[in-house]
Amino acid sequence: MAGTVLCHGEGCRSGGAGHTRQRTAGGTRLCHRCRDHFTAGLVELAHLYEECGRVLGGGAPGSMRERTTGGELPGLPFNGAAADVRSRMVSVLGSWSGLVAQQRGLVPPPRTVAALTAFLLRNADWLAGHTAAAEATQEIARLVRAGRRAAFPDPARTVRLGACPEPHCAGSLALAVRSRTPDENPAVVCDADPAHRWTSERWSELSHVMDSADPARPSAADRPTTERWLSGSDIARLWHVPTGTVYRLASEERWRRRKAAGRTYYSETDVRTCFSARAARG
Structure with missing residues (x-):
C-alpha cells in the first residue's frame, strides 16, 4: 500500500501550536513518531483494561493499599465509566483485529484485550500502511485517554x-x-x-x-541498598515518556519488579540505569 507524503496519524493531526506535520515512513501512512505512539497506546490499553477492572472491584487506583481479609466490603458503588470503557476496548480492538484478520487471511484472535492488543501489535506495520491507518491511531488514542480517566479518577x-x-x-x-x-x-x-x-x-x-x-548512614560499601519502587505511570511522569514505552522497556530490559495490592512496581535503580543509557546514546 502506497504511503502518503505527510502523516495523518493522531499525533500529527492534533499537534499543538508549533507542531509540524511529519513525513511518513517508507511504505506507510504514518511518521515514525505516530507509529510509535500507536503501538505504545496498544501496550498501554492492555494495562488500562486491568486497572479499570481493579476500579470495578473496589480497588484503590494508583495506590499501595494493603489487602484486607474477608474480601471486599459490601455495597461498593458500581463504576459505570470503568465498565463502559472496558466494553469499548473490546469492541474497538475487536473491530480492528477483525479487519486485519479478514484482509490478511489470518485467524482472528480471542476477544480478550490481551489477545487483541497482542494481535494488533504483531500486525502494526501492515496496519500503518492501510488506508484507515489515521482512523486507527485516532480511535486508539481516544481509548487510551478514556481508559486513563476511568482507571485513575x-x-x-x-x-x-x-x-x-x-x-x-x-x-x-x-x-x-x-x-x-x-x-x-x-x-x-x-x-x-x-x-x-x-x-x-x-x-x-x-x-x-x-x-x-x-551522613548517619553507613558507607555505601557497607550498607544494604535501599531500593525505591515506582509504578509504570509514575515512571512515565518522572522521565516524560509514554506509559506504553515504560512497559515495553520493562519487558525488554528485564527491570526488577514486585507486586503490591495488585499493582506492579519497578526498581528505580534499573529504571534510572536504562534511561541514563538511552540519554547517553542520544
Whole structure:
C-alpha cells in the first residue's frame, strides 16, 4: 500500500501550536513518531483494561493499599465509566483485529484485550500502511485517554519518593500527580520546606544525591541498598515518556519488579540505569 507524503496519524493531526506535520515512513501512512505512539497506546490499553477492572472491584487506583481479609466490603458503588470503557476496548480492538484478520487471511484472535492488543501489535506495520491507518491511531488514542480517566479518577495523588537530601532537613520528597490534567513539568517537593523543590526532569540526578545524602548512614560499601519502587505511570511522569514505552522497556530490559495490592512496581535503580543509557546514546 502506497504511503502518503505527510502523516495523518493522531499525533500529527492534533499537534499543538508549533507542531509540524511529519513525513511518513517508507511504505506507510504514518511518521515514525505516530507509529510509535500507536503501538505504545496498544501496550498501554492492555494495562488500562486491568486497572479499570481493579476500579470495578473496589480497588484503590494508583495506590499501595494493603489487602484486607474477608474480601471486599459490601455495597461498593458500581463504576459505570470503568465498565463502559472496558466494553469499548473490546469492541474497538475487536473491530480492528477483525479487519486485519479478514484482509490478511489470518485467524482472528480471542476477544480478550490481551489477545487483541497482542494481535494488533504483531500486525502494526501492515496496519500503518492501510488506508484507515489515521482512523486507527485516532480511535486508539481516544481509548487510551478514556481508559486513563476511568482507571485513575482522582484528580490528584502523591507519590512518595524518599528523604529530602538537603542538609539538616527531616522532610520527605513527593511528586504531586494530577491524572486528569497532568502538569507539563510536575515538581518534586519537600513536605517540610516547600523551598526544597526540583523539577521532575532532574529526578535521575536527584535520586543519586538522595542515596548518599544521609551522613548517619553507613558507607555505601557497607550498607544494604535501599531500593525505591515506582509504578509504570509514575515512571512515565518522572522521565516524560509514554506509559506504553515504560512497559515495553520493562519487558525488554528485564527491570526488577514486585507486586503490591495488585499493582506492579519497578526498581528505580534499573529504571534510572536504562534511561541514563538511552540519554547517553542520544
